[in-house]
Structure formats: structure tokens, C-alpha cells
Amino acid sequence: MNIPDDLAEALRNARHVAVLTGSGISAESGIPTFREAQTGLWERYDPQQLATPEAFDRDPELVWNWYTWRRELVERAEPSAGHLALVELETLVPDFTLITQNVDGLHGRAGSSRVLELHGNITRTKCSVEGVLVEKYEEDVTPPVCANCGAPLRPDVVWFGEVLPAGVMKDAASAARSCDLFLSVGTSSLVYPAAGLPYEALMHGATVVEVNPDETPLSAEAHYSLRGKAGDCLLALITTAFPS
Numbered sequence: 001m002n003i004p005d006d007l008a009e010a011l012r013n014a015r016h017v018a019v020l021t022g023s024g025i026s027a028e029s030g031i032p033t034f035r036e037a038q039t040g041l042w043e044r045y046d047p048q049q050l051a052t053p054e055a056f057d058r059d060p061e062l063v064w065n066w067y068t069w070r071r072e073l074v075e076r077a078e079p080s081a082g083h084l085a086l087v088e089l090e091t092l093v094p095d096f097t098l099i100t101q102n103v104d105g106l107h108g109r110a111g112s113s114r115v116l117e118l119h120g121n122i123t124r125t126k127c128s129v130e131g132v133l134v135e136k137y138e139e140d141v142t143p144p145v146c147a148n149c150g151a152p153l154r155p156d157v158v159w160f161g162e163v164l165p166a167g168v169m170k171d172a173a174s175a176a177r178s179c180d181l182f183l184s185v186g187t188s189s190l191v192y193p194a195a196g197l198p199y200e201a202l203m204h205g206a207t208v209v210e211v212n213p214d215e216t217p218l219s220a221e222a223h224y225s226l227r228g229k230a231g232d233c234l235l236a237l238i239t240t241a242f243p244s
């Protein structure tokens, strides 16, 4: 992959780099993205129809079982070359903010030190009514219930139509406004408010770089579009900007 000289220079000179990742970076870890067809047991279902409060109200057992399957996939998965490249990038720039829409926790497992998880984390569970995190629960009913109030438990993730955790979104927006280089990696750039972050960065003068094998609504606005897999593009970008 050929990295333009001026992009390598922009990365080398950047004081603050912000990165937004989406499910494309975990595709190389074997976790299916949200908008590709599912295979096997769940191929009849559309993730966008399962990851909603309405779906959980209608059929909590189905939604819980789908998340159990995703959780097992995540447990078996290993961080990808893209996750590892971002761990390295963090050590190469003075100030670094990693923002993710992914709920799989793979950035943390790869070794990234601080991750702004906009959509929560699938490994955590909370009460669907009280919102309180729950560590232990009986698994004899599906979904399990809250020991305190008896309401069904649910994954601690943000579903379509739900509000993002305010503090995390505030920190992400502030990073987008103050960075000098913004990387959008493996996201379809369709789901707001996360999809608004690169535009925030553009408005505040940052160089915006997209990494995605396919075109997205951001492609026309980004200064650079690296067309390829997250791992390949990020490695090429880092080794070109910081030759050892």
C-alpha cells in the first residue's frame, strides 16, 4: 500500500491523533460487522433488528441468546493486526485518543491504555430497569433477572435509539475538536452521533483520514481515503510515517 508523503508527514508532525474505530477493525478478528449477513445459527436475523430496546421488550430471550453467542465469539477472538497497530501508534505520538463504537473490548485486550467506548461493552451486564451493573447472576432463566428488582438483565451496550453515555461522548467530541489528525477506521460512517466526530474534526482544521475497503459517506469529505483492510493500511501508515 502506497502512503502519500504529505499524509506520512502530517502523522509524523501531529501532536494529537484521534482515532474512531468501527466493527471493520474487528472483522479481521473474526467478529462479523453489523451490516454484513450473519452466518450459521443467526443467519435469519438482522443485527439491526436485534440490537434495539423494542426487540428486547418483544423477545428478551431471543436478544439475550444472540448476545450470548456474540459474547462467546468475542471471548474466542484475538485482537487483529489493526488493534495492535493502534497500540503502537499510541506510543509514537505525543497525545492520542482512541474512540470506538465496538462493544467487544478488543482494543483493551490488545493493550490500548485508554479507550472511549461509545456503545458500551458486551462483557458487562446491567439491570434493564435500574441500569446498575451486575457482576453475578443465576443463569437458570433466560434472560437472567436482577436480584434486586426482578427485571430482566441485559448487556451494557447502547442499542439503536438509545442515548450514548454522556461523559464518554463529551470526551470523544472534545478530542475530535482538538486533534490535528483524525483517523476513521472500519466504520460505515452511518450511525450518529459517532459518525459526526470526523466532521467535527474537519470543522476544527484536522486532517481526516478514512481507512476502509469500501466507500462511505465520509469518503468524499476526508482528506485521504486508504482503501484496504484496517491492519494493512494502519501498518503501512505507521511504518511510512515512523521508519525505524
Ligand code: APR
Pocket: 021, 022, 023, 024, 025, 027, 028, 033, 034, 035, 036, 101, 102, 119, 158, 185, 186, 187, 188, 189, 190, 191, 211, 212, 213, 214, 216, 228, 229, 230, 231
Ligand atoms: N478493515 C477495515 N474496514 C472494514 C474491514 C476491514 N478488514 N472489513 C469491513 N470493513 C468496513 C466495511 O466496509 C464497513 O464500512 O467496516 C465497516 C463496518 O460497518 P458497520 O457494520 O456499519 O459497523 P460500524 O460502522 O461499526 O457500525 C456502527 O452501528 O450497528 C450499530 O452500534 C452498532 O457500533 C455499531 C454502529
